[in-house]
Amino acid sequence: SQTIHQWPATLVQPVGSPLSLECTVEGTSNPNLYWYRQAAGRGLQLLFYSVGIGQISSEVPQNLSASRPQDRQFILSSKKLLLSDSGFYLCAWRNRDRGEQYFGPGTRLTVT
Amino acid sequence: AQSVTQLGSHVSVSEGALVLLRCNYSSSVPPYLFWYVQYPNQGLQLLLKYTSAATLVKGINGFEAEFKKSETSFHLTKPSAHMSDAAEYFCAVSSHGGSSASKIIFGSGTRLSIRP
Numbered sequence: 318s319q320t321i322h323q324w325p326a327t328l329v330q331p332v333g334s335p336l337s338l339e340c341t342v343e344g345t346s347n348p349n350l351y352w353y354r355q356a357a358g359r360g361l362q363l364l365f366y367s368v369g370i371g372q373i374s375s376e377v378p379q380n381l382s383a384s385r386p387q388d389r390q391f392i393l394s395s396k397k398l399l400l401s402d403s404g405f406y407l408c409a410w411r412n413r414d415r416g417e418q419y420f421g422p423g424t425r426l427t428v429t
Numbered sequence: 430a431q432s433v434t435q436l437g438s439h440v441s442v443s444e445g446a447l448v449l450l451r452c453n454y455s456s457s458v459p460p461y462l463f464w465y466v467q468y469p470n471q472g473l474q475l476l477l478k479y480t481s482a483a484t485l486v487k488g489i490n491g492f493e494a495e496f497k498k499s500e501t502s503f504h505l506t507k508p509s510a511h512m513s514d515a516a517e518y519f520c521a522v523s524s525h526g527g528s529s530a531s532k533i534i535f536g537s538g539t540r541l542s543i544r545p
Binding site for chain 2: 351359360361363366405407409411416417418419420421422423425
């Protein structure tokens with residue numbers, strides 16, 4: 318069966334510090350991968366998606382970036398965090414032969 | 430372009446009462462439709478999906494949804510609410526899952542509260 322991991326689960330970082338969030342998927346190959354953010358009490362905002370190694374599409378221009386160095390690894394980064402980057406970050410994968418997405422457990426980021 | 434609208438950001442029902450969460454979609458091609466549930470501080474979990482087979486779809490935890498093309502709706506129901514159903518529910522739409530660039534479009538979510 319497939320599983321998706323995210324780490325860390327929670328993170329508190331000062332403004333201006335760098336960020337690296339990691340997501341890995343097990344039990345599938347060549348998935349589509351997605352990064353979402355949820356601000357407090359808000360819906361899902363799609364940040365980035367990837368259809369293959371090194372292929373990244375950005376949905377929202379901002380100080381975040383994403384990379385996919387391996388087939389089942391997706392990384393979200395920032396060089397300098399802003400207060401507005403606080404939120405709940407969710408990674409998801411999707412098998413291209415099926416319709417649904419599967420989500421990871423999320424990372425709660427608080428920028429202070 | 431595809432879109433989904435969830436009517437009501439917050440729904441409150443009594444324990445044992447009918448749950449009805451409304452979702453309307455817009456799609457120029459036959460859609461795939463989904464309902465997800467999110468408990469506090471957790472990821473989203475798939476409740477059920479419609480992929481052009483039976484129009485009445487049964488999911489986990491006693492939930493079901495009916496695809497009505499004429500009304501472009503995909504409302505989520507449960508006959509009898511439990512306290513454990515309190516969560517955020519998201520409706521979503523996508524085009525055929527085989528496209529490598531296809532994305533799922535999520536609604537803004539409906540928070541379900543259950544009164545004792």
